[in-house]
Amino acid sequence: MTLHKRHVGLGIYFGFLLLPIYWMLNMSLRHNADILGSFQLLPLVPTLDNYATIVSDPSWYSGYLNSLAYVGINTLLSLAVALPAAYAFSRYRFLGDRHLFFWLLTNRMAPPAVFLLPFFQLYSTFGLIDTHLAVALAHCLFNVPLAVWILEGFMSGVPREIDEMAHLDGYRFPRFFVTIFLPTIRAGVGVTAFFCFMFSWVELLLARTLTTVHAKPIAAVMTRTVSAAGLDWGLLSAAGVLTILPGALVIWFVRHHLAKGLALGRV
Amino acid sequence: MKRTENPRAWWLVLPVLAVVAFSALIPLMTVVNYSVQDIFGPGQRVFVGAEWFREILHDERLHSAFARQLGFTASVLSIELPLGVAIALAMPTRGAGVSACLVILALPLLIPWNVVGTIWQIFGRADIGLGGAFVHALGIDYNYAQNPADAWLTLLVMDVWHWTSLVALLAYAGLRAIPEAYYQAAQIDGAGAFGVFHHIQLPRLRGVLTIALLLRLMDSFVIYTEPFVLTGGGPGNATTFLSQYLARMAVGQFDLGPAAAFSLIYFLVILALCFVFFTVLTAGEER
Amino acid sequence: MDLEWMAWTLPTAVFFLGIAALLLGMTFWQHLSPTRLRRGLLPIPTTRGDRLFVGLLASAFLHLAWLALTPFSLWIALGLSVLLLVSVLRLG
Structure with a gap:
């Protein structure tokens, strides 16, 4: 019952x-x-008139591409730097490890409103404004700590014997890491990539601040299209639905991996 | 698992440090610099010492924004955590249903935050929204744009709608990671559903619930985009949470000094909160 | 590279250099005599680094409380903070 x-x-x-x-x-x-x-x-x-209005705007699909570009770069970058770090946290003790871990986490807590101006100026100084890389780097601020955290959980679940066996077999660390260790935590990498994708895709404040034309995210393009036409609920909704679609597609394609990843993980 | 002492592990952490420090430390230092100066424009600034901090700490509006924020965060946490765990427990463990459930659960998480605001803006309206119309049909005079309590409740429901899935997904992952043998042992001991939950599932969920709690604590404390779209902080100041207030100061009035001082105080408070939770929740683990 | 936008002032520069020096000093100290996890007045077992963090955080709140509750100079709060930091490091 x-x-x-x-x-x-x-x-x-x-x-x-x-x-x-x-x-x-x-x-x-x-x-x-x-x-x-x-x-x-x-x-x-x-x-379908509302959709026709939006699709006839030439900037909308570049918005899609821009969003996908910086989300993709961010996911790859986050994973690339987080993997070795998570390994270090899960296998070794070193000076300041716990404090470093905590400091990483605190970066999710910065109230974005005030940090926008310094962010804008920092990225201007390096000539990164309006590039995909700028948004990808900025999103690393909250995605890298999360990636390290999740991956560390998965890696701690892998017995140390694997590392030691590989070492005895004469594997050097980079080769061991790529050919033996990574495949073992495949599911964890997938889950981490999903979370990185998710948090980078939904964030708008930083993405909008750091871009002007060439890297403008889809959600910003959509809202601009709409505000030009006044408060048209139908149009607004159509724009909203179009911004949900890519996310929905991603979940649909990764659903089995997500189920498997979540099932294996000691997140 | 026992971890070995190895100072060279620092080299593995270095890339993370470089990437995060670039985006974290320089802006943070800049905000600290702002907080002790009166800034009129590029190159025009005067050192004012701790004046902004003193002013902000005596500001009634800050106190009320802070109280509202605490109330909101506490409400969000006390609903989302139990609800998320309950959903994870109710989810099927195998079969085709798992994927379907995960897809539906993950859907709200992948909607851009401003669109989440838009969805509820439409859904909650009494004239054109299903939710608003439904509440109206029950005979309740509901209007999130005019009635402070309604605005607050709408935001709460929106946040629950938006984020409970995250807790549920994490909790589900934690539950799946419990070896079958634990359940068999419980069965032999004749434990009921509650006994299993209390003695097996809850303790094993500690790690993921720590993540969920801290993530929700941190993220709900800096909530900005959704209320900005839905209520704009109104009616009056009913839903002006800390980030709204900050944005109004920093962007609207260009009061960089006070806004910076405010955000540093705010940062310290959440740092302390997270430190306490982090320490308490990871205290049992091997260090 | 133009760094005017960072709006540096002497006091904040001194502050950050102080923090950096503190971290370097702690690393060096660790090198000379490694810290051990121990139980003091704080409710959790701590290492030297933990106590430094707790002490600094407490000092920050002491400054804020001082500003909020008293009209006196912050230098007094600074003095008290140093006392607090030292005592947390020794006894915590």
Whole structure:
């Protein structure tokens, strides 16, 4: 009986998760006058006009590419620097290790509003403004600590004997790390990449501040498209739905790996 | 697991240090510099010592923004953590259902934060939103744009909607990592569902729940984009959390000095909070 | 490279150099006589580095409390902080 009840609860919660998204989808398929005129649970006269308006703006797909570019760079960069560090934290003790670990975490806590100006000026000084690299680097601030943290958990689950065996077999550290150790924690790397992708994809404040034209993220392009047309709920919703799509696609493609990764991980 | 002493491990940590320090230390130092000066424009600044700190610490608006922030963060944590664990416990453990559940769960996490605000802006409106209309149909005069309590509640529900999934995913990962043998042992001992939860699942979830708690604590303390879109900090100041207040000072009025002093105080408070949690929660582990 | 935007002042520069010197000094001290985990007045076992961090954080809050509650000069708070830091390092 309890099994039954818990599934009902889960169903209700998933309904709560999906309803607001569904509602935005519903709005995006209707004209503004239609939305304000009558309340419909299902769009009676669905239209794709809102999407057509957005898609006809030439800057929107470059927004997609920009977002994907900096998110991709960030994920790779975060993993590249976090992997050796996580190994160090999981295998060795060294002077200041705990403090370093804590300091890394504290970087998630900086209130962004005040740090925007120094960020902008720092990246201007290095001529990075309006590049994908700038946003990718800035997002490392909160993604690298998280990546180290998650990876450290996975690595601690791998017995040390593997390291020692490889050492006895004459493997040098870099070769051991790439050919033996990495495949062992494949699932952990996948989960970490997913979280890096996620936090970089959804962040807008830094991404918008550090870009002007050539690296503008999709979410910023969308909102600009909309604000030019005034408060058109249908258009706003269509823009919103389009920004959700890539994320939804990513989850769909990694769903099995995510399940496997989460199942194996001692996150 | 026993870790061996190895000072050369520093070399492995160096890349992380370089990348993070570049983006963390220089802006932080700049903010400290701002906080002791009155800045009029490029190159025009006067050293004022601790004046901004004194002013900010005696500022009533800061106190109320801080109280609102604490209230919000405490509410968010006390709902999201238990709810997330409950969802993780209710999730299927094998079969096709797992992937489907994970996809639905992860969906809110992958929506850009300003769009999360937009979704709830639409959903909560009494005239065109399903949620708002539903509450209205129950006979409650609900309006998040005018009624402070409604605005606050809407933000709370939005945050729960947005972030409980993160807790649930982490908790689910933790639960899956518990070896089957533990459950079998519990079965032999004749433990009930609660006994299993209390003695096996909860202790083994300690690590992931530490991560979840700290992440939610840190992120909810700097919440900015979603309330900015949904309520703009209003009505009045009902949903003006610390970041809103800061942004208004730093960007709106260009009061860099006071805003910097404020954010440093704020940073110290959350640093202390996190240190206490981090220490308490990792105290049992091997050091 | 133009660093005017960082808005350096002498007191903040001294402050950061002080912190850096403190960290270097601690590293050197560690080299001379390695710290051991021990239990003092603080409710958790700490190493020297932990106590330094706790002491510095407490000093920061002492300064804030001083500013919030008293009209007196911050130099007194600074003096008290040094006392606090030393005592946390020794007894904590």
